[in-house]
Amino acid sequence: MTQQQLTQAIRDKSSFLCIGLDVDLDKIPPHLLQEEDPIFAFNKAIIDATHHLAVAYKPNTAFYESYGTKGWQALEKTIDYLNESYPEVFTIADAKRGDIGNTSTRYAKAFFEQMGFDALTIAPYMGRDSIEPFLEFEDKFVILLALTSNPGAFDFQVGEATPNLFEQVLHTAQTYKNQQRLMYVVGATKTEYLSRVRNIVPDSFLLVPGVGAQGGNLREVCDHAMNDQVGLIINSSRGIIYASGGADFAQAAAAEAQKLQAQMKEILSNRWG
Amino acid sequence: MTQQQLTQAIRDKSSFLCIGLDVDLDKIPPHLLQEEDPIFAFNKAIIDATHHLAVAYKPNTAFYESYGTKGWQALEKTIDYLNESYPEVFTIADAKRGDIGNTSTRYAKAFFEQMGFDALTIAPYMGRDSIEPFLEFEDKFVILLALTSNPGAFDFQVGEATPNLFEQVLHTAQTYKNQQRLMYVVGATKTEYLSRVRNIVPDSFLLVPGVGAQGGNLREVCDHAMNDQVGLIINSSRGIIYASGGADFAQAAAAEAQKLQAQMKEILSNRWG
Numbered sequence: 135m136t137q138q139q140l141t142q143a144i145r146d147k148s149s150f151l152c153i154g155l156d157v158d159l160d161k162i163p164p165h166l167l168q169e170e171d172p173i174f175a176f177n178k179a180i181i182d183a184t185h186h187l188a189v190a191y192k193p194n195t196a197f198y199e200s201y202g203t204k205g206w207q208a209l210e211k212t213i214d215y216l217n218e219s220y221p222e223v224f225t226i227a228d229a230k231r232g233d234i235g236n237t238s239t240r241y242a243k244a245f246f247e248q249m250g251f252d253a254l255t256i257a258p259y260m261g262r263d264s265i266e267p268f269l270e271f272e273d274k275f276v277i278l279l280a281l282t283s284n285p286g287a288f289d290f291q292v293g294e295a296t297p298n299l300f301e302q303v304l305h306t307a308q309t310y311k312n313q314q315r316l317m318y319v320v321g322a323t324k325t326e327y328l329s330r331v332r333n334i335v336p337d338s339f340l341l342v343p344g345v346g347a348q349g350g351n352l353r354e355v356c357d358h359a360m361n362d363q364v365g366l367i368i369n370s371s372r373g374i375i376y377a378s379g380g381a382d383f384a385q386a387a388a389a390e391a392q393k394l395q396a397q398m399k400e401i402l403s404n405r406w407g
Numbered sequence: 408m409t410q411q412q413l414t415q416a417i418r419d420k421s422s423f424l425c426i427g428l429d430v431d432l433d434k435i436p437p438h439l440l441q442e443e444d445p446i447f448a449f450n451k452a453i454i455d456a457t458h459h460l461a462v463a464y465k466p467n468t469a470f471y472e473s474y475g476t477k478g479w480q481a482l483e484k485t486i487d488y489l490n491e492s493y494p495e496v497f498t499i500a501d502a503k504r505g506d507i508g509n510t511s512t513r514y515a516k517a518f519f520e521q522m523g524f525d526a527l528t529i530a531p532y533m534g535r536d537s538i539e540p541f542l543e544f545e546d547k548f549v550i551l552l553a554l555t556s557n558p559g560a561f562d563f564q565v566g567e568a569t570p571n572l573f574e575q576v577l578h579t580a581q582t583y584k585n586q587q588r589l590m591y592v593v594g595a596t597k598t599e600y601l602s603r604v605r606n607i608v609p610d611s612f613l614l615v616p617g618v619g620a621q622g623g624n625l626r627e628v629c630d631h632a633m634n635d636q637v638g639l640i641i642n643s644s645r646g647i648i649y650a651s652g653g654a655d656f657a658q659a660a661a662a663e664a665q666k667l668q669a670q671m672k673e674i675l676s677n678r679w680g
Contacts, residue, residue, distance in 0.1 A: 156510070158513075194506070194510055196504070196506055196510040196511075196513040196514045196517070197510070197513050199513070199514065199517040200513040200514070200516050200517040200521065201517075201521075202479070202483060202517070202521050202522070203476055203479050203480050203483060206475070206476050206479045207476050210475060210476060228506075230504065230505055230506055230530070230533075231469070231503065232503055232530060233467070233469055233501075233503055234555070234556070234557040234559075235557065237429070237467055237469040237470070238469075240469040240470050240472070240473040241469045241472065241473070243473050244469070244472040244473040244474075244475070248473065248474075248475050249475070257503070257505060257530045257532045257533075258532060258562075258563060259530050259531060259532045259552055259555075259563060259564065260503075260530075260552070260555050260557060260559050260560065260564075261557070261558070261559020261560060261561065261562030261563055261564070262558065262559040262562050263557050263558050263559040264557065264559050265559070279532055279533070282507070282532075282533050283507075284507040284508065284533060284534070284536050284537065285534070285535065285536050286507075286533050286534020286535040286536040286537050286538070287533065287534060288534065289531075289534030289535050289579050290531060290532060290534055290572065290575065290576065290579070291532065291533075291534070293575060293579070295571065295575045296569050296572055296575060298568065299563065299569055299572065302563065302566060302568045302569060303563065306562050306563070306566070
């Protein structure tokens with residue numbers, strides 16, 4: 135998918151919502167456990183109920199890996215289903231990978247070619263040659279961790295000894311080959327930093343977790359970080375997918391997604407008229 | 408496995424060698440491709456031929472993930488085989504994971520409980536709450552990336568703007584709960600930094616990649632970073648497992664492993680008498 139297609143999808147759906155598919159068998163409605171593949175059954179129902187409200191879906195690979203081969207199969211079925219049924223959707227593998235050159239190429243092939251994701255989250259610690267192999271794939275995107283939404287972000291990203299590491303990551307990443315294929319993870323729990331991020335990367339898309347379960351405020355995020363192409367994908371996971379633990383889980387998820395989408399629609403119409 | 412058991416295995420085998428199982432179907436002997444599971448067949452042959460020379464095995468998960476579900480199955484079969492046939496071996500999943508709390512717990516369960524690895528490599532960028540969940544597992548270890556052996560290490564770990572980030576990572580990690588379960592990845596291509604690392608973490612085990620294919624020198628590494636408990640695990644991947652592309656691949660791998668083990672034996676006997 136191109137960035138233009140993503141922006142078009144945002145206009146078409148009046149939404150820049152991403153739904154995080156962090157599937158936990160202990161949290162999904164119990165009746166699904168009788169299905170042959172409960173994880174995929176859950177995802178399919180959520181996707182079918184929300185695809186008109188969201189522009190992106192983001193499975194976090196940890197949840198799938200924790201179920202071994204079966205989890206991995208469920209992840210493959212989920213991305214196949216998204217690509218076949220809703221090709222306009224932007225798909226993000228939240229894998230937070232990062233390794234040296236030849237290994238990065240392996241990961242890139244796994245997620246971009248074997249599975250056909252549009253984007254992959256990557257940790258920056260290992261630097262240029264751990265990131266550039268991912269940037270070689272046309273119409274694919276790397277979403278680099280810049281400022282995450284967890285308390286541990288203050289250890290190093292905005293650390294006592296390294297108060298500007300997240301800004302250094304943004305500056306340095308601008309020098310990478312094919313840097314136009316970079317997007318960035320920027321947590322919504324620290325809106326005071328969003329403007330600093332936007333100053334360094336005015337044109338890039340930001341993937342913003344932490345709206346919802348982690349406490350970020352949508353309007354505040356948009357005030358600080360929206361650009362002329364919107365430039366934002368706002369993720370919500372648990373707040374949507376676990377809105378109900380009963381038989382109505384998919385409708386309940388759609389209702390929660392609808393609330394966020396309605397706010398987004400209003401923000402977009404104020405901006406684009 | 409406990410750290411004492413690891414040290415005992417090092418004494419028993421006169422070796423602190425780790426063999427990296429980075430299996431690439433384009434590089435393994437072609438006759439194996441007719442096997443039902445070529446990746447596992449390759450690993451099993453390498454392990455059987457080298458287990459008396461190595462104290463640890465380290466599959467890099469990227470290589471397995473790049474083959475989808477089949478790769479994941481081969482990884483599961485490999486760790487099962489190691490645990491059943493050679494329980495004295497220290498097993499490392501080189502996964503370079505790291506995510507927020509509830510997701511880290513998922514990863515920890517996947518690698519420590521489902522698959523039964525002894526240790527897992529973790530990237531530090533997301534800080535405390537992305538690492539501590541892994542440290543809760545008794546007799547399991549986190550091997551934290553401190554100073555990697557790739558050129559990109561100079562972007563942030565020893566960056567222009569953050570020249571001491573790798574030392575900050577070491578200092579901060581000492582404050583984490585259950586930090587006694589931490590080991591560190593320290594690249595062998597920068598021996599000038601090994602002493603600085605050893606000053607901060609005198610008692611910790613260091614996993615040192617980059618001896619062999621990446622150019623590090625074994626004796627120099629030991630001079631700078633060995634401690635009274637040895638405190639080193641030296642990894643070699645391609646130099647051993649791809650020593651021959653023919654039917655003799657396992658014997659050739661054993662011969663390469665033997666060369667490193669012989670050097671290690673000499674170093675250990677000079678040290679321990």
